[in-house]
Amino acid sequence: MEFVQTAINTLADPKFLLPIALLMLIISLRTPAFWSTKGGLVALSLILAFFAVSMLNPNFRKIVTKPDNVPIVMLIFLVGFFVWLAMHQGFENDRRTEQGLPSKEKEVTNDKVWVWPDLVYTEFISTVIFGAVMVIWSVFLKAPLEEPANPSLAPNPSKAPWYFLGLQEMLVYYDPWIAGVLLPGLIIVGLMATPFLDVNPKGNGYFTFKDRKYEITVFLFGFVILWVLLIILGTFLRGPNWNFFGPYEYWDPHYLIPLNNVNLSEFFYVKWLGTGLPSNWFLRELPGIILVILYLTVTPLVFARMWFKKFFLSMGAIRYQIMMFLLLCMFSLPIKMVLRWTFNLKYIVAIPEYFFNI
């Protein structure tokens, strides 16, 4: 038991949790059985069993049952269920298409449904049930109010509202203006641009995976892993001083983790060239700047030549370039995370003179 707990505590560290999640996503997308009813039930019972057993641990129980955190527990199940539901229907339709049958949606609705009762009545029922759930929730879980805010005594950990915990996690790896302004801005811009970038006409009005493999994979990576998983991580695994704590570990406010992070320029000049840092900031940061420019310019070209030939041709140069820029920005987060975990890399470009760090 001890061993299992330690193992889970260790694996929950983001440096393992993220790769594992990514791996599981890829494996599951390649395993239709996972999305079958049986597969879904097995996954559900596994998660339920995990929670049930883990609840025996006081530290786990304390964090999970905190009124602030209850919505996040619900989030785990709800996101899981709806992803499963969509994928389940997608795989089902893919199977039907293989057999030459029309998609399930087409078979049932002939493209049209009644506003009454199919839309309005169900919406009304949902409202009623939702109202009941909210009342029950508010009766049994009191509002988690705390002492009056004290500017000289900030709560520890200081956490953002749950829906921003993904952003807060980004702050560990990026400067506030990137993690708090640029990347969130790009998420919105990217979502707005999606209809214009997505030239794949398939998948309208019915669920499918086969026809939209690339789109769905990218979406699930961005949403489930980079957003939802980071929220879960921020809620359950980030404790005092934003330190990482395994799910069964006690949140000790005095726990210390050494933080010795180094900039790329220090790697380049001190470690590899064995000289001191140049006093001129531009010269000092030149390697990093070149690297960033290369990342944003050369990578799309290489991909256009190698793996994304098809996209490049179907989308055209401009659309392709925008899509690649957004994609690269999205991937810059996991890349930076990996660099931090493996090399203790602080910033690729660090120009504190102008408050500019990447």
Next chain:
Amino acid sequence: MAVDKPDRNYDVRNLNKVFAIGSIVLTITVLLMVIDDYVRPWKDFQRRFQRDEARKVEREIREAERAMASADAKRLQEELRKEEAELKKGRDEYERVRKELDKINAEHYGRDLEFRFSKATYDSVKYKTEIEIEELRQKNRPDEANAKRAELDAVKKKMDDAKVALDAVTARQDQAKAELDRLAGHVEETRSKIEKMAAARDRLQKRLETIKPGFVTGLLNAPMLDFMAPTLKIEQVVLPKLRHDINFMEIPRVDRCMTCHTVIDKPGYEKGPQPFRTHPNLKLYVEAQSKHPLESFGCTACHGGRDRGTSFVNAAHTAENEKQKKEWEEKYGWQPMHFWETPMRSRSHFYAGCYQCHSRQVEIPQAGPLNRGLRTVEVSGCYGCHLIKGFEKLRKLGPDLGHIASKTDPKWALKWIRDPRSFRSSARMPSFFGQTNQADGPKGDRPAAKDLNDAEIDAIVTYLWDKSVPIKYDPVPGNGDPAAGKELVHTIGCFACHTDDPGETFVDRTQPRAFGPNLAGLGSKTSQAWIFRWLKDPKHYWKATYMPNLRLTDQEALDISAYLVSSRNAEFDKTEAPAAKKQALDWLTTEYLSARMSLAATAEKMKTMTERDRKLFLGERMINRYGCFGCHEIKGFENVQPIGTELTEEGSKPVARLDFGLEHDVEETLPAWVYAKLKNPRRFDRGKIKAWDEKLKMPDFHFNDQEATDLVAVIQGFSKARMDAEMRRNLSPQEVGIEEGRRIVRNRNCIGCHVFNLDRQNEEAAIRATMKDPGFYPPLLHGEGEKVIPSWLFSFLKGPTTIRPWLTARMPTFGFEDQETVNLTRMFAYINKAEYPFETDYFKIEPPAPELAAAGAKLFTEFKCLQCHIAGTGKPTREAADLAPNLSMARARLRPNWIEKWLRDPQAVAPGTRMPGYFPDMQSPDKEALGGDAALQMKALKYHVLSLAGKETLVVTGND
């Protein structure tokens, strides 16, 4: 074109079922919501109280009814019956008058109406006419104006007529009423008397209606209806002058405690079960006439806790002990309110609340434990290391170490510093060394803790001796007699502040006799020469000492010093003095040097330092580290800041700011932390891996449980309470004067000999415990202000003269500064509300009439005053303990009016005095003199006593 009928995604019948279930669930949850909102713990308390109270009221109603059935009531009923019977006899006549009165009433109504209408008309016409006349005057048409005026007069006439008519009817009405009253006799009067008797019952009945559970109250308190006029409701007082600091603003306290503590302000429930119990001190708190009425002070300003809380848990109650906590957990589901930073003060700490407003008083009335705690702070010297606002002006507690080498030898100092209690069990000096965080063996290259301690102590002593400026002491002029010395120590008053009993440990270090050190074992510490000189002039060695000068002769000082030096502490003499081992000394020196310079430079520096250099360097660092200069004057540390945390607002420190280390046994509250810290100041170092100079350094004061509890209360009182200035205890100029004097009284331990407060005779005048005969007790001072003349008191305090030659204890010469003397003199006058600075009565003394003078002299002899009193050359005949002050000093010393007051009833002025009362109940034993008039006789005696002055006049004597 035919439209394809789309298929339905859902079966409507199924949807109906889901909808039905959803609706039922929603209805149930709405009910749940209402119930959840309605069920509140405080309602249960109120319901319980009302049930018990209803029973009580019912009992009282029965009692009231019994009273109504008493003989008195029966007599009234009987009377009423008789009168009514009589009334019946004249029924016809009565009826006739009554009917007439009815008619007159109707007429009166009509006339009254008429009059009021005509008056209204007149008022309105008058206003109109005024304006019209003014207009006509401007247009210069006087005739028309006069016509208008006449019109108005006509209207006025109508009104006046109506008034006359009305008055006539009113007169007839009064007449008829009187007639009717006469006929009805006393019936009405008796009836109202009977009604009055029933009033008490009716009031109770009314009260019962509001609290007795029943249909009406049930309806008033029903869910959804209880917004109108519920009988169960939250009671509160809003206190805009006492506020909470919520960091960005201040909000008024809203105390809702009386929602459950329903009878906190009502006497009669002193023994009721909590929360239905009366406040235990209504005279001082809660009641409207008290000094702290509920309406303006509420509860939480003093008690702490969450003012707006209406359940047991969220009011942030604090249990007194573990047992109560367990009990509360079971009974009320108690748990700490994590997010409320000022939980209620537990029973043993609630006096802390007083200090928030009363901090300007030396002694806070009726706050015994708090005063004890504050005094403990003073006598322990907490303020030496911790800045505490209000304590800044106190003198450094410990002796001046500037001449230490002339007083004792280093060996004594080494052993003393290592463990002060090994020399004197009541030592005030705390233990710095050999503490729980200095108890380990060698670690790596670090020597054992004990060796390090020894090296530190050695270094400190070396430093002190190096800085000591020698004072030359001449050899003592002869030999003293220890036996005579002992006798003196026991009688001249040393025991007001000292003891010589080596076994005395002083459980209560604030008591007067613990003020000065225990005199046992002095031979192990210092020399006869030093003691001799010290006794002769304490300020010679230590300028700021509180030790007074007892004006000893050389022989007396010799005897006492011989006695004191003869006492040795054999146990202490036997122990080995700590000495620095080279390895430990070098390790420590390196450690402290390298904190300031590189390791290489340290090694270089070490080479140039001799052992003495190292000790001096380390000694300076150690005194700095342990803050010795907080209590002692030490050369080189005159302007160093105190080393401790400021405690001025310590009581408001959030728990998160306290380092509990690995001590999980200590409850996570401020009081628990402070208590643990006081009991073992190094406790929170347990299990911590720290460098030697990072370790906690607060010394152990050996506080007992009571002292620690008192101090915890005091520290909770050091809080940042937010309130309007007017809510604090503000002192009038007189009160400020009293406080300034009290501060000196406290600093100089005057209560070691004197009683200032008759209610506290047991605590004050501790020296009495060492005296057998009350005749030798030092004088009571509670009425000194109205007794003596301020100018005399001033000169007496500056240079005491003998008033009571038979007393063995001496009033010492304290060497007060002028201002201090003024403050003390003023304090006495202000306490007794006596005249200050001039005794005006003194100037009103006229030469007495000859018969008064003659009677005075006669009575003086008759009452045999000189049996006990001294006057001029006469010698009293009684034995020493019965003697009384020299009356020839009276003129210079006593306020004339006080003499009369004293003669009238000596026991009232000074309980226990041996002065007989000659005028019990203002009756004189001498019926002849002055016609036996006691008042006149007293006056005559007063004049006689004042005339005894002889050559002794007001002489100001002083040291300088």
